[in-house]
Amino acid sequence: MKAANKGPRSAARSRQTPDQVSELTTNRLSVYLRCLNELEDNGVRTISSQALAEQFRLNAAQIRKDLAYFGEFGVRGVGYYVRNLRRHLRQILGLDRKLRVAIIGAGNLGLALADYPGFQQEGFDIVALFDNQRDKIGQQSRSGVPIYDVADLRKLTRREGIKIAVLAVPAPSSQRVVDLVVASGIKAVLNFSPGALQVPDDVKVKSVDLTVSLESLSFYLARGESAET
Amino acid sequence: MKAANKGPRSAARSRQTPDQVSELTTNRLSVYLRCLNELEDNGVRTISSQALAEQFRLNAAQIRKDLAYFGEFGVRGVGYYVRNLRRHLRQILGLDRKLRVAIIGAGNLGLALADYPGFQQEGFDIVALFDNQRDKIGQQSRSGVPIYDVADLRKLTRREGIKIAVLAVPAPSSQRVVDLVVASGIKAVLNFSPGALQVPDDVKVKSVDLTVSLESLSFYLARGESAET
DNA sequence: TTTTGTGAACTAGTTCACAGCT
């Protein structure tokens, strides 16, 4: 490590992490972790940024730069030790503990997400669904996630230690519901409702806007047609 | 329009569109369209970029620049005519016709997406689900989208005029399935499976990676904890 | 006057290329 680290908590292994990490970077860290999981499953012990880039169609310099942001994990002349780097990435991404997740909205989408196997995989625990429809409350998803009254969101957030909320509610209620989520003390929201949500600065929202995605594809198709001869 | 337009198809109203439009721009066009829909529903006839930006928390200069890419839709001293701009955006995004969509994978997620009301809204028609499980084929989703054998994908793509495929299949089969989709002549794919897909240059893939989204939120939570005192 | 459309300035993000470590 070069002498660029004047932070109060510098250490031999992991430098002071920078104040602002771009979301593009964190997204890539998650991708790198997935690649390393696959490599470790295949018994690969060590990998260079070059090899990683080629195998997964990434950019070697970018991999190095992203990783170097958080510490010196590589060994010159060798590359990265897969198991070691994987462990570091899991720690950086906060995956070295179970994170409890609630899904708000027990409609088609909410129920599907509750049973989505990809969610359970990397340390996320879906512990509750919430809805406001009487007939749904008390039921459970196919895989057994219980459906609670959204009026009990705050209480259950505390009791269950819920840290992330996934919003799968109809567009008109989304702002009202996210206000409830914020009031419950949840600081991270994955939003599937269309449109922007207003939240305080210390709450992070990631939105998956299916309409925007589809319309963007439509644009591409429309362009293609007029561009081709 | 200033004399910057040497394209073969220039016209008074819509300039030659640029060769490469950033995906960030097309995503914003879709957002603008949604805002305009809301304004028109509320009976607003005309709006300035300034007012649009304030109302929907956007940037006025960016709105103007994004729109000016495609033509001169505004009137100086006035702003934009809501109905007119909406019409233009719909045309630019290729929404001035119905687009037929197939969903591949009739699992929880695929079935939920097939019945998702947001999809039907802006001119998208979900006409088919595909799966390879015998017991699912011949059934239909709650809202009546029929489930076909994925072996018939090519045939039905032609017969039904399917232009967009939504991939909701398990990760291990995603590359195999997208190969089928490409072979059927589909040029636009919305992918919900984790991991990158390889497709020819003339096929557009948009991916929604739920694991990456959640892990990125986890990173934010982990940072917050260590940053706070 | 108001507001667009747009060069210019600025900011963010990516890739290059190489010194320096193993």
Next chain:
DNA sequence: AGCTGTGAACTAGTTCACAAAA
């Protein structure tokens, strides 16, 4: 030799600020 970590160069994206139009 091989490969990382990183300044420097480059590219993309955003915001400013103002001339020109209505």
